[in-house]
Amino acid sequence: DAGITQSPRHKVTETGTPVTLRCHQTENHRYMYWYRQDPGHGLRLIHYSYGVKDTDKGEVSDGYSVSRSKTEDFLLTLESATSSQTSVYFCAISEKGLNEQFFGPGTRLTVL
Amino acid sequence: QKEVEQNSGPLSVPEGAIASLNCTYSDRVSQSFFWYRQYSGKSPELIMSIYSNGDKEDGRFTAQLNKASQYVSLLIRDSQPSDSATYLCAVNKAGSQGNLIFGKGTKLSVKP
Numbered sequence: 001d002a003g004i005t006q007s008p009r010h011k012v013t014e015t016g017t018p019v020t021l022r023c024h025q026t027e028n029h030r031y032m033y034w035y036r037q038d039p040g041h042g043l044r045l046i047h048y049s050y051g052v053k054d055t056d057k058g059e060v061s062d063g064y065s066v067s068r069s070k071t072e073d074f075l076l077t078l079e080s081a082t083s084s085q086t087s088v089y090f091c092a093i094s095e096k097g098l099n100e101q102f103f104g105p106g107t108r109l110t111v112l
Numbered sequence: 113q114k115e116v117e118q119n120s121g122p123l124s125v126p127e128g129a130i131a132s133l134n135c136t137y138s139d140r141v142s143q144s145f146f147w148y149r150q151y152s153g154k155s156p157e158l159i160m161s162i163y164s165n166g167d168k169e170d171g172r173f174t175a176q177l178n179k180a181s182q183y184v185s186l187l188i189r190d191s192q193p194s195d196s197a198t199y200l201c202a203v204n205k206a207g208s209q210g211n212l213i214f215g216k217g218t219k220l221s222v223k224p
Contacts, residue, residue, distance in 0.1 A: 050209045101158070
């Protein structure tokens, strides 16, 4: 398995609080992605990174920000969580664009 | 037209049979195509990638790509109950940094 960890694995929080999810990789891959998965919508890209300090928006980026200060870590922040952000969040990594993406174990986030 | 479409299923096949999973995509310039398997409560796991027209075989799995018809399929031979999962089709988003567009998945059930 690709060396990808996500923390926390489960989190319950209240509306309006900030939340940060962490993705950590040991593969030294250049590309990292954050997805959310919801019933009826499938996997949707939130933000991605193509290098240290290089990030861009995905399909559903509103309400989320990201940071990547070193190759191995990609952080996803919900500045003020809303109930609509209740979801399962997956991080993925890829060595090169157009190549296979490998997923972390996921974080289940519940916003009350 | 949705970008990546899959029959949601459930697709039910008897043990030992061939399971056929289909996916169509809308972007003619897409270059990379992937099949992921996702067990309930788990993260997506890459099982096949295909980049050129034709068939690609890996064990019991065969991916088939027809770019003219914008169609990609996955065949699972000698299906086993352990193959019961949701299968996700993913296609690269043209002009992006390797971003993938996922279908909503087909749920496969293999009956003993």
